[in-house]
Amino acid sequence: MSEENGSANALVSKDKTGDTMKSLLDNFEGDDDRKSWASFQERIAKAPQQVLRYCRNGSTKPLWPMSSGRPSKPDIPTCTYCQGPLCFEFQILPQLLFYFNVKNDVDSLDWATVAVYTCEASCEGTLAYKQEYAWVQLSSQSVTVS
Incomplete structure (x- = not known):
């Protein structure tokens, strides 16, 4: 990886990540989505190779x-x-779609983000696996289909 792509240690070049993220912007409608996208991009630009954000203490909310x-x-x-x-x-x-080598096709796997919610009390400690809840925000949710 060359220094000109952002960092010699980056797993994904900023150019490649930017292209993937920019393709999502084409599906957005309205100023609110554009403002949200700009804020998301600004935060993600600090570490463009990240694919997971973890926070269990409740002080952080998902980046939408x-x-x-x-x-x-x-x-x-x-x-x-x-x-x-x-x-x-x-x-x-x-x-993460970049690492899956997902193409930007109509039938491709796609999401804007996936937020996972778990029990605040961490109940049922005896179970090895517990049911959790995932909210999938699709990049096409704001697109109107005629």
Whole structure:
């Protein structure tokens, strides 16, 4: 990797990441989505090779690439074990698509972001695997189809 692509240690060049992210912008409508996208890009530019953001302490919220297609509080269900609230734990960023070698085709795998919510109380410690909740924000959610 050359220094001109941003960092000698970067896994994904800023040029490649920028091209992937820019393709999502073509699907956005309205000023709110564009403002959200600009804010998302600004934060991601600090570490463009990241594919996962983790936060379990509740102080961080997902970075939403678009203002449309975000969940509201009623959209996030309660824990299936204790009926307590779920909280944001981690986020899968669209840069992961680069590592999957996803092409920019109509039928390709695509998402703007995936936010995963888990039980705030971390209940049922005896279970090896627990059901969690994932909110998938698709890049095409704001596109109107005629």
